[in-house]
Amino acid sequence: MLAACNGGDPSEDTLEPLEVGAARVCAEANGCQRSADATCLCGTTRYTASGAATSSLRCERAMETARDQALAKATAACPAGYCNAVEQEGLCERAPSGAYHATFYLTYSCKDPATCL
Incomplete structure (x- = not known):
């Protein structure tokens, strides 16, 4: 699974690998946060x-x-x-x-x- 996420500057989005069962969600002000994946x-x-x-x-x-x-x-x-x-x-x-x-x-x-x- 890949997700685009950086410190908050949309012009610098990069793809980085994530461990199985995890996803990252980027909020403009917060940067990256872990959230649960639906896969059990x-x-x-x-x-x-x-x-x-x-x-x-x-x-x-x-x-x-x-x-x-x-x-x-x-x-x-x-x-x-x-x-x-x-x-x-x-x-x-x-x-x-x-x-x-x-x-x-x-x-x-x-x-x-x-x-x-």
Whole structure:
């Protein structure tokens, strides 16, 4: 990717190479500024987020809450979002108290670079 950008004098525009995933935007008064490119790639490192929840109503409600927790953890861990997600429901058991306890797992990768759109 190439972009024309200099210190602000339009008569001295030059082309300079930029790293992948970045673009430069020139404002007349500000010179060059980095901005995010729309190109995202899925990273190769895999992570696992888990959620655990209890519901007095039923197993499905506990599992839904546990899933929401795992998705929120993945969203917080990946500034540009996550990708290649694999969802796995864990056990849902009824405790002696009568409440249902569920676990949920999300294995995912983060989109790269973290500044992509």
